[in-house]
Amino acid sequence: MKMTLGPIPYFWKREAVHEFYEAAATWPVDVVYLGEIICSKRREMRTQDWQEVARLLRDAGKEVVFSTLSLIEAESEILALNRWVEQGGLLIEANDWSAVHCAHAHGLPFVAGASLNLYNHEALDFLQQRGMCRFVLGVDQGAGQLQALRNQFPGGAQRFPDTEVLVWGRLPLAYSARCFTARAQERSKDDCDHCCIQYPEGILLDTREELPFLCLNGIQVLSAQCCDLGPELHQLQALGVTHLRITPQPSGTGAVIERFRQGLNAATPLERQGDCNGFWYGNPGMSWVSSATPI
């Protein structure tokens, strides 16, 4: 199985992003996803910066994928998407149907992002015939659903597309037109003053019982809990998962990757470090299920 580093969901300063990827070039990951996926107003990184980072990572032997904006609303965002597809020379992770259309119209392969709602084998087959080279399993989908997809897929395991699963990080749960970070500061989205740069890990929300619940990141809502499928690595392998995705965090990402890399080479399963894995077992996503549980 290959290890991948997902796109940075948060808004970090330009220098921090460059530093992060300079370090990533030395980490044992095979694939790195780049690009701004949450808000087109986040412009610390210019196109040239991303190109520089892409070169650095490719020189370090990584496959580089450009991840597209999760919610596209403005024409300027469409134009930016077209430019990336036409000139970027990078594989695209399509995070909405505009990006799928764009890649397909240019006859280019694409990775289908986790929010495209590919819940059945016919949908996978349809997109595979239109250029999808890999898909990221939906955040709410788990082992049972992946097994069913594989069982039903026309042409069987040999033709089944490469499969990527989020194994570490906060779960991306929802997207809105509203910027929740601006709202938390009592600002409107048009007058946000890029305040999300003050929150390199988003804004944590507790319930009124002071239990961690959600995390606000611009127009995105994440879980406060960190998903950890480390103890499930053997299940992932048995289900033919080809790519394991780690979500970047401001510190400690290298150690997380190291842990999973060791887990891949070890005979015994990894000890639990994260908070939740419920979706993998078909349970509420925030729950934790023991890896000894039959799937």
Next chain:
Amino acid sequence: MSMELVCPAGSPAAFAAALENGADAIYVGLRNHTNARAFPGLNFTPQTLQEAVRQAHARGRKVFLALNTYPMAEQMALWKESIDCGVAAGVDALILAEIALLDYAAKVHSNTPRHLSVQGSATTPQALRFFQEQFGITRAVIPRVLSLEQVERLCANSPVHIEVFAFGSLCIMVEGRCQLSSFVTGRSPNCHGVCSPAEQVHWEEHPGGERQVRLGSVLIDRFGPEEFASYPTLCKGRYQGDSQPYYALEEPVSLNTLALLPRLAQAGVVALKVEGRQRGPAYVSQVTQVWRAALDALDSGAPFTLKPEWQSRLAHVAEGKQTTLGPYHRSWQ
């Protein structure tokens, strides 16, 4: 051209109310998990659907069948049979979100028009072009995330007709892309046709009159003795950061775009959708009557003025008893 008024019906009685009070089209779901309001006791059997279509067609109105949830690999047969059932009943369009079902409907029932459901999460002309080229959709219901200016531009550049949400409960997330409910309860709009399901709601009343409400194990809100307590939809609870508890995502309000009617018409929106298949005939009657009156006033050609009576009648049936222009009004975002 006048805009079509598309009203909800979760039962034959609500259907009759919509028909009686002037809906141009009525959208319904079957009594199974193939639609986004799969609530106990709600929706239509093949027989009641057939009868509803007969009644609507006798009065020159239309019936749309919503099949807007996402089937898993082993569930495809039920969803396809439900499409077949709708076509056999003579529905005027299928409202679909999922690409394999759209593909099936386009190939097997090419003569029945296909509308892209709001659950399909298409927000740009390019995304709509994909669905139009691949599946021949003729209309799309767009997610409640675009501002009015964006709706106007989308209408100008869209390859298909645009239907928008005009009134009802306000989903504040991009429809089809919200997993808050499954995160907490294991049940979601996408896969189960429910959000924040009632069977997992637990109210607790404390001495002194304070109430608190949970969804599953998660505390969604607390209310003082005099405070209005709303249904614990996940995105409308009060949570806390560094601050006092606040409505971090949205207040318990509903969408009401009556004031935007002339601009929506001018933009070229072809149809206005009223949310609420889970609501009863009284809601459907009230809302259909008011919107019919407003649309007729608009179509009369006389200068359009909002009647206070319309707004008060709508406010009376709105969730949370407050209404908002929602994302159409840029400052909401």
